[in-house]
Amino acid sequence: MSAVVTPNAEFTVAGARRYDRRSPTRWVLAHLARFWPLLLLFFVASTLTAVLFAAVPRLTGFAFDVVLQREPDMRALLVLALGILAVVLLRGVLDLTASFSIETLGQRLERNARDELYQSLLGKSQTFHERQRVGDVMARASNDVRQLNPMMNPGVALITESFNGLIIPLVFIAFIDTRLLLAPLAFEVTFVFALRSYMRQLNPISSALRRQFGLLSAGLNQTITGIEVVKGTAQEAQEQARFGRDAARFRDFFVRQGLVQARYLPLLLLAVAFTGAFAHALWLVSRGELSTGELVAYMGLMGVLRFPAFISIFTFSLVQLGLAGAERILELMRVDTEFDEHAQAHTARVQGELVFAGVGFRYQGVPNARAVLHDVSFRVAPGQTVAIVGQTGSGKSTLTKLVNRIYDVTDGRISLDGVDLRDWQLASLRQQIGVIEQDVFLFSRSVADNIAFGLGPEVDRQAVIAASTAAQAHAFVMALPEGYDTVIGERGATLSGGQRQRLAIARALLTDPRVLILDDATSAVDSATEDAIQRAIYAVQQGRTTLMITHRLSQIRRADLVLVLHGGRLIDHGGHAELLERCPLYQRIFARYD
C-alpha cells in the first residue's frame, strides 16, 4: 500500500509538554526535571538532615570532653546542649521539608503522567480504541500510574535516606580519626554483599508466596461461585482436596520466607562490626590518641549505621514496580495504529450501497492466525436492512468492523457507493457510519447531554426530545426523577440494557449517520419492552443502510437480506423465504416454529 501515514495525533492540547519517551527511567526523569527546584530541595534537605543526624553524637562527644577535662566547663556544656537542641530543631524542619518535597514530587509525577497518558489516549485513532481492551487501558491508567507515587515516597525517599545514612557518618568518623574508618568500612562493604544476596534469596520466594495466595483465593472463589454445581453433583471432596493442596503449598512458601527473613545477615555483621569498632577505639584511647569524648562520638556514629541496616527489600521493589509501570505506560503511549490513507482521499455524502467482493480477513501480527473470514461476497442496496446470522466465532462482528475500517480486509475489497473503502477519507467515512454496540456506554451526565453527546453542549432541547421520542425513550426518561436532567448513575438512576440501547439509538438519530451498524443482542423480558425496542430500531433504520447482528427471529424474518455465516464463510444469503427453501442451517433455526 503506497500511501501517506496520517501524521501525529488526532487530538492535541495547546502548549502540552513533550517528554523523553525513550526509556522508563528517562521518561520519569523528564517528568521530574520539570520540578527541578523541588527535587533539588529534597536532596539538599535530605542530605542536611543526615548531616545534622550525625552531628548530634559528635556534639555529645564534645560535651563529654568539656565535662571530663581537668576543670569541667559547665558553660561550655550548656552551650553544647543548646547546640544539640538547635541542631535537633533545625533537623526537624529540614526533615519535614524533605518529606514534603518528595511527597509533592511523587503526587505531581502521578498527576502529570496521568494527564500525559490521557492526552495520548485521546490522540489515538478510533481504530486503536476499538481494538484495545478497555480493561487493559484501565489497568495502566490507574494501577501503573498510581505506582509512580510510592516509587518516589517512600521508595526514592528511603533509598536516599539510607544512602546518606551510610556515607555521612563515615565523613564524621574520618574527621575524628581516619583509622577509625576500619570497622565501619568493613561493615559497609560486607553489608552491600549481604543485602544483595538476601534480596536474591527473598525475591523469588516472596513472589511465589504472593502468587500462591492469588491461586488459593482464585481457586476458592471458583468453588464458591460454582457452589451449586459442586453441591448439585456431590463433588465436595474433589474441591476440598484441591483447596488443601493449595493451602499446604502456601504454608510451605510462608515458612521458607520466614526462614530467609530470620537469616537476615546485615544485623549479625553490624553486631560484629560494633564489637570490633569498640575494641579499636578502646585501644586508641588507652594509647592516649583518642579522647573519651571522641570515643563516645564514635560509638554514637556507629549506632547511626543501624538505620540503613534495617532497610527493607520493599523500598527497592517499589522503585522496580514504579519503573515497570512506567514501561507499560510508555508501551501504551508509543503504540501507533494509524491506517494508511490515500493521498487524494475520497469524501462525499454516502448513499449506502455496500459491496463485499471476495473479502477475506485474518488478524495481522498473530502467527498462524486462523482466517476469520473467507471469500465473503454480497451486495446491499442503499437503505436496505441486512440481518447477520451466525454463531459466536462465525465472524459476525469482524464483518461489521471491516465496514468502518476498524480493521482492513486482507483479501478482496469492500466498496461503499462504488469506491473502495481504502480510498475514502477515514474521517469522512466514519462520520457517516454510526455504530450501536451491545454494551452501550453512557457518561455520568444528564440524559439530555448523553443523547446530544455527538453535537456538543449547545443542542436544542426540542431536538433531543424529538430524537428520544422516535427512539421510544421519552416515556421512561420522563419517569426518571428529573426527566432529561437526571444524571445517569446517580441515586439509583440506573438503566436497563434495553433502555441504554434506546438512548444510543436516540443519539444516532441526532447525528444522522448514513450507514448504521447495530449489534442487537439485548434480550427483552417482556413483549411490551420488546415492542418499544423494535419500534426504536425500526425508526432508526429508515433511510439508512443497516447492518444488524440480531438474535430475534422476527427481525431476521423481516430483513431485506439475511447473511448466514458459519465458520467465517458466507454459506448462504438472500431473503427469508428463499433461504427457508434451500438453506438447511436456516431451516434448522426455524424448525421448531412451524
Place this chain on the structure above:
Amino acid sequence: MGFVLDGLAAEGYDREYSDGQLLRRIVRYFGPFLPTMLVVALSMFLVAALDALLPLLIALGIDRVGDAPPEALWGRTGWLLGAIAVAGVGSWGLNFLRQWLTAKAVGNVVLQLRLDAFEAVMARDMSFYDEYSTGRIVSRVTADTQDFSTVVTLTLNLISQLLQVIIIALILFWINPRLALIALAIAPFIVAAALAFRRVARRTTRQARRVLAEVNANVQESITGIGVAKAFRQEQAVYDVFKGVNAQSYALNLRQGLVFSAIFPILGTIAGIGTALVVYAGGASVVAGAVTPGQWFLFVEAVAFFWFPLTSIASFWSQFQLGLSASERVFALIDAEPRVSQTGAVAPARLRGRITFEGVVFGYTPFEQVLRDFDLTIAPGETVALVGHTGAGKSSIGKLVARFYEFQGGRLLVDDHDLRSLDLRAYRRQLGIVQQTPFLFSGTVRDNVRYARRDASDAEVVAAAGSIGGGDWLEALPQGLDTEVSEGGRGVSMGQRQLIAMARILLQDPAILILDEATASVDPLTEAQIQEGLETVLHGRTAIVIAHRLSTIREADRILVLRQGEVIESGSHAALIAAGGHYAQLYDTFFRHQSPDYVPEGLPGA
C-alpha cells in the same frame, strides 16, 4: 518500619465473642505447637535481655578504659569485649530461632484454620451463599485467617519491645533515679504525639477514602469514555472533565500524603530534645559525681533507643483489635449452624423419579412465605414446565427438590423416600441441575463435561458431547473439547455454556433433572442446538423446567402456572391458550415476541 502508620483503617466492629473467648480459641490453635512456642518465648526474653545488656557493657567499657595504660587494656576490658561479641551474636542467633519457629508455627496454624474454615463453608446450605457474597466468604477464608496470625506476631513483638523498654528503664532507675526521670520525661510526649497523629491520620484517611473512591470512579469513567468521545469527536470536552477530576485527585492525595509524611520528623525531633536534655543533665551529674561518664553515655544512648518501641506500643491496640476482628469473622464462619439438617443417611438405589410435595411450607426468610401448604405430584419421566411472574415460587420448587434449602413444614418425597432421610451426596448424584447461567470451572471443556463423573472414559465424554444438538457445536469451539475456558465460563459464549452443561448432565445420567432456562438471548443457530439438546437430556427423566422459552413450554408434558406460590392453572399449551386464563396473559406478556411471526405493535404489517 512505620508501625505508627499501620492499622489506620480499623473500623468499629460489633463483637459477638468477647476478647477473652477469642484469645482462648486462638491459643487453642497454637496448642499443638506448645513446645515451639515455649522456645519462642524463651528466646524472645533472652533477646530482650541481651539487647539491653549491650549499651550497659559499652558503658562499663568506657569507665574501665579510663587511664589504663595500653598494656593493661586487654586485661581490663578483654572480657567485656568478649561479652559484647557474645551478646551481639547471641542476640542475632536467638532472634533467628524466634523468627523461624514463629513462621513455622504460624504457617501451620493458618493452614489448619483455613482447612477448618473451608470445611465449614462446604457444609453450609445455599441460604448461606445467598446471604454472603463470594468475595466476603473468600476473604474470610484467605485474608482473615492471615490477619489472625498477625495477632500472634504482633503480640510477640509487643512483648519483646516492652521487655526491652522495661529492662532498660529498670537499669536506668537503678543507676540514678533523678537522671532516669529526666531521660524518660520524653516518653509521654512520644506516646501522646503518636496517638494524636493517629487520630488526625485516621480522620484524613476516612475522609480521603470516601472522596477518593468517587474520584477514582470518575477517572475510570473518563478513560472508559474515550472510545465514545472519539466516535463523536468530543475529545476537548472529555479532556476538560478529566483535567478537573485529575486535579481533584491530586489535591486529595497530596493532603493525605503530607499528613502521613509529617509524623517521623516530629517524633524524631521530640526524641532529639530528650537527647539534649540528658546530655546537659547527665554532664552536670558527672561533674557532681552522681554518675560515671560511662553511665552518662548509657543514658544518652537509652533516649535514642527508646522512642521507636514506644511508637509501636501506641499503635498496638488498634492493630490488635483488627486482628481480633479478623479472627472473629473466621470463628463466626466456622461456628455457624447449617440450616439443612438430615434425619437419616439412606443412600437410595436408582430412583424412578416420582416427586411429591405434601403441604410444603417454605420461605427464604421467616418474614415472607414463598410456598404455603403446597401440594404437587410429578410422575416418573414427566417434564413439567413452570411459568409465572418473578417471585411466584418457580425456582424455589427446584431448589427444594435439590435440598439446597430447608423447608418449614410438610413433607417432600422422592419415590417413597422422605427427602430428609436421604444421604445428600448419594441422592444428588442422581440429580442433575442446569443453572440459568451455567457455571464452568477453569480447565478444558472436556474437564467440565466430566466434572460430575470423574471416572468417565474419554469415549464416554465424546459420546455425551456428541449427543447434544448433533455435536456440531463442538466445531465452533476453537479446540473442540480441548478448548480452555476460564473461571465462570469466560472464553465460551453463553449458549455454548448451556450446551456444555447439558453434556455434563448427559454423562452424569441423573434420574431427576432441574433446569432453569436462560433468559439471555443466544444466536438463533445455537438456540436451535440447545433446543435439540434439551430433547435429548429430558428424554427418560423426570424434569422440572423453569421455562423462559416459547419452544420449551410447547414441548412440555404439563405446564404449571404459578402465582404467589400456588398452582393456578395446569395443562398443555394449546389447552391453556384456549382457556384464555392467566396463562394466555403470561403468553402475551412474555412469550409472544419470541415467535418468528411476531410483529411489534405500531409497525407496518401489525
